[in-house]
Amino acid sequence: MRIEVHTERCIGSGVCALVAPDLFDQRDDDGVVVLLDPRPAPEQHEPAHEAATRCPASVIELHEAG
Incomplete structure (x- = not known):
């Protein structure tokens, strides 16, 4: 899996970091998402899916390995 984030659309809700x-943090100055691990280990795939699903601005994109 590869994670991509579109920071320009992030509204800083913080759901991903929670x-x-x-996998995710937020910038201190404006709360915009910071991607910590673009290629997470298999045990992190479920939390990545949950973060992507729950993001209110839909800025997290998951790319499955082919």
């Missing part, structure tokens, strides 16, 4: 803190 549900997957090993």
Whole structure:
């Protein structure tokens, strides 16, 4: 899996950092998402899916390995 985030659309809700803190953080100045691990280990795939699903601005894109 590869994670991509579209920071220009992020509204800084912080849901991603709450549900997957090993994968996402937020910038201190404006709360915009910071991707910590673009290629997470298999045990992090479920939290990545949850973060992507729950993001209110839909800025998290998941690309499955082919």
